[in-house]
């Protein structure tokens with residue numbers, strides 16, 4: 029591999045089957061729904077891929093990762109006469125350390141976490157009704173764990189499968205891959221190395237947290253969910269250090285956790301509840317990151333308190349401390365602008381959290397609640413999801429027509445500072461008394477505060 033991005037043009041042995049004459053005819057007729065067919069041959073070191081476009085004609089195939097950190101045989105290829113192209117990816121040498129930019133290839137001791145950017149070249153243009161079909165052969169001793177649904181030995185996705193990322197696992201057969209049904213979701217979980225906690229206990233922990241998030245809305249809103257536990261260094265008290273939820277074509281969560289943490293530390297974790305909560309509402313665009321993160325951050329406290337994992341007071345301590353960290357006193361850029369460039373991260377998360385707290389109060393004053401509106405919408409993560417705007421999500425939470433949620437959302441998106449929301453907290457009966465908070469039940473909205481964290 030030489031040159032920028034490891035680019036070399038190389039002719040390789042053909043892999044995958046030649047398109048049949050029927051497939052070829054479809055390609056030439058450009059009729060029916062457009063399809064992309066992939067044939068992959070995967071080993072932990074190297075992936076050989078062949079992609080064919082049917083029913084449409086791309087000008088070129090290119091990598092999903094524009095930053096070009098991949099060892100593709102060629103990051104850009106013109107389709108041949110059949111509308112196909114072949115490529116090769118050096119997987120292990122594409123590694124980047126996490127925290128530096130967790131993107132597309134992570135190498136663990138016994139598994140690789142791969143995004144679509146490591147598996148596929150995609151056409152420069154993907155028609156909106158494109159169906160993606162993938163056949164894969166994995167080298168002996170390894171398995172591909174996929175968040176995309178599988179039918180007739182083919183993985184399937186819609187166009188969003190190549191527009192937004194999710195995480196696939198290439199897992200050694202020495203690791204367990206467990207499948208079970210939890211709260212209406214087909215969960216597959218595995219790990220990339222050894223952990224201090226036995227698998228049965230890990231499984232109980234995962235299923236309980238999924239059930240906590242699902243409880244107020246009925247089922248967990250995902251047909252299939254892949255969870256990959258990734259040992260990532262750290263001491264016994266480090267616990268879950270980071271989580272990454274993605275849903276391009278199917279939902280996945282990677283948890284980076286200390287291999288040395290005992291169950292008692294994992295029991296105290298909030299990251300898992302946060303990441304799973306993201307899936308309760310649709311994925312949103314970049315400038316709406318404040319809304320996505322605000323929702324998940326609010327829910328990580330509310331849902332844990334409702335499930336009895338933390339007390340009501342602990343939940344409010346976390347919220348108050350978060351609002352303090354996110355505070356922006358002076359006039360600054362708007363929250364939406366800050367989200368777009370992922371500027372002040374504390375502000376994005378915690379001002380977003382304050383927005384959802386205010387929305388929940390407003391809905392509860394009307395006898396409803398944020399979780400009730402989420403449940404009424406019945407959102408499900410599907411293989412055909414598209415990122416949505418926060419406005420469309422707020423309107424849906426309003427019940428279809430712009431109302432109080434839309435109004436609060438617009439006000440927060442365009443706000444240029446974030447003063448500590450003292451008045452709102454005082455009405456709820458939450459007073460700062462560092463290092464704790466004092467909860468008073470005489471405050472006007474105390475019944476609303478109590479109902480937020482109460483078990484159903």
Ligand SMILES: [Zn+2]
Nearest residue numbers: 302306321324
């Ligand atoms: Zn998040």
